[in-house]
C-alpha cells in the first residue's frame with residue numbers, strides 16, 4: 001500500500017504532546033482561504049518554483065518538453081494543467097529552484113522513517129501526528145499507518161478537518177490516542193464561503209466521534225473578521241462543551257504560508273490580513289471559557305509566532 005506525503009517534519013513540538021514526527025499527507029477536500037499549506041491541497045504531485053533560488057539561466061524553459069515554462073522573467077510554470085510531472089526541469093535546475101512537492105511512500109518505508117525517532121518519542125512522551133491536507137483523503141493508508149505505529153508502541157495523533165467518511169473516521173479511532181478536529185465556522189453559509197464546503201458532515205462527524213473517543217481537541221483557526229465574532233466563538237464553545245470534548249484550542253492566524261502560493265502559481269487572497277494580537281486571542285479564550293463554565297472542556301490558545 002502506498003501513500004503520497006509532502007513532508008515528514010521531525011522534532012515537531014506543536015502537534016501534540018512531547019517530541020513528534022508530523023506526517024503531512026497530500027490531498028484535501030477543503031479550500032480554506034487562509035490555508036498555510038497550499039501544497040497539501042491537491043492529491044497529485046506538483047512542481048514548485050522558488051524565485052529566490054532562480055538565477056534566470058533559462059535552462060528549464062529550454063528543456064521542458066511541453067514548453068510551459070515562462071521565458072525571460074520569472075521562469076514559472078504558466079500552464080500547470082499540461083505539466084505531466086516528467087521532472088526534467090527539477091533534475092536539470094542546478095540551483096534547486098524547481099522542486100517536486102510530494103513523494104510516494106510504502107507503508108513500510110514511512111513506518112521506518114517514523115520509528116527512527118522512537119527514542120525521542122519515548123523520552124518526551126511524544127509520538128507521531130498524521131496531518132494534511134486532510135489525512136482521511138488517503139484513509140486506508142492512514143489507518144494502516146496508525147495500526148503499525150500503535151503496534152510499534154508509538155503514541156498516535158491525527159489532525160483532521162472532519163470532512164471524511166464517517167466509517168473510516170470511526171475505524172481510525174481505535175488506533176488513535178489523540179484527535180485534533182478543526183471547526184472553522186458554526187454558520188453553514190459562512191463555512192462554505194470560507195472553505196468551499198458545508199459544515200454539516202463535519203459537525204455530524206464530530207458528534208459521532210465524541211461518543212466514542214475521550215481525547216478530542218477541537219481547534220478553531222482564528223481568522224480576524226472572518227470567524228472571530230463573539231457569536232461564532234460562543235456557538236463553537238457551546239457546541240463543543242455539550243459534546244464533552246476534552247479541549248477547545250484557538251489557533252492564531254499567521255501568514256507564513258503566503259509565499260508558497262506564488263511558488264505553486266496560485267493567488268493568496270488574504271495578503272492584507274493582520275495577525276490577531278495575543279490580547280485578542282486571550283479575550284476570545286476568556287469568552288469561550290465563560291460559556292463553558294464548569295463543564296470539563298478546557299480552553300487554550302496557540303500562538304503562531
Ligand code: SF4
Nearest residue numbers: 054055057058060093
Ligand atoms: S533552470 Fe533553475 S535557475 Fe535556471 S531559470 Fe530554470 S528555475 Fe531558474
Ligand code: SF4
Nearest residue numbers: 064083085086087089
Ligand atoms: S515537470 Fe516536465 S512538463 Fe512539468 S514543467 Fe517541468 S519539465 Fe515541464
